[in-house]
Amino acid sequence: MAGGTAYYVIAVCGKMLTLNLLPSIKSQLALATFSTLGLGIFAARKWQARKSSPLTTPPINSSSPEEEAFIQEFIKIAEEDEKKHH
DSSP states (O other), X not given: OGGGOOEEEEEETTEXXXXXXXXXXXXXXXXXXXXXXXXXXXXXXXXXXXXXXXXXXXXXXXXXXXXHHHHHXXXXXXXXXXXXXX
């Protein structure tokens, strides 16, 4: 640290970066860049979670049409019951 210059080393994507921490435009720009990048990643993950499709039910392997109708009716009643409680 020659001349009172402070340096900060960080790891980004497996690479070591050295930032000069002088109160200058460069350090403010680096901080703004990393903050924007982090916020963008956070927002993208939240947006992706909101857009994900609901879970689908597995195929019904029934031995008769009556059994399949019973299972479908049971699932329908259970989903309506869940909506009432939430």
